[in-house]
Amino acid sequence: xxxxxxxxxxxxxxxxxxxxxxxxxxxxxxxxxxxxxxxxxxxxxxxxxxxxxxxxxxxxxxxxxxxxxxxxxxxxxxxxxxxxxxxxxxxxxxxxxxxxxxxxxxxxxxxxxxxxxxxxxxxxxxxxxxxxxxx
Numbered sequence: 257x258x259x260x261x262x263x264x265x266x267x268x269x270x271x272x273x274x275x276x277x278x279x280x281x282x283x284x285x286x287x288x289x290x291x292x293x294x295x296x297x298x299x300x301x302x303x304x305x306x307x308x309x310x311x312x313x314x315x316x317x318x319x320x321x322x323x324x325x326x327x328x329x330x331x332x333x334x335x336x337x338x339x340x341x342x343x344x345x346x347x348x349x350x351x352x353x354x355x356x357x358x359x360x361x362x363x364x365x366x367x368x369x370x371x372x373x374x375x376x377x378x379x380x381x382x383x384x385x386x387x388x389x390x391x
Contacts, residue, residue, distance in 0.1 A: 258266070
């Protein structure tokens, strides 16, 4: 039979063998993980280059379109300024004389209204009726 020291040595050797097998399995899994990570990074790199090229083209096109929109906005601002000036000129040309004609019409109407009761009063005095007063 085996002595106690031999049994203890056999148990220790078995323990070390189990530990080495577990560590070997862990190392194999880590190696697979590194291989898969390398493949994923390589695949990402292959996809990323065209994507960055497309994004660069898109940014350049956007900048070109923004320059065109800025030019359009400047033109619209200029046109609206011209429209405001034209509106002011039109207002000056038409409203000044229109106000004067309106004032003249109002004055003539008031003058006619002021003279009308005077004529009716004169006619009423000859006929014997009392004159009407305007308000």
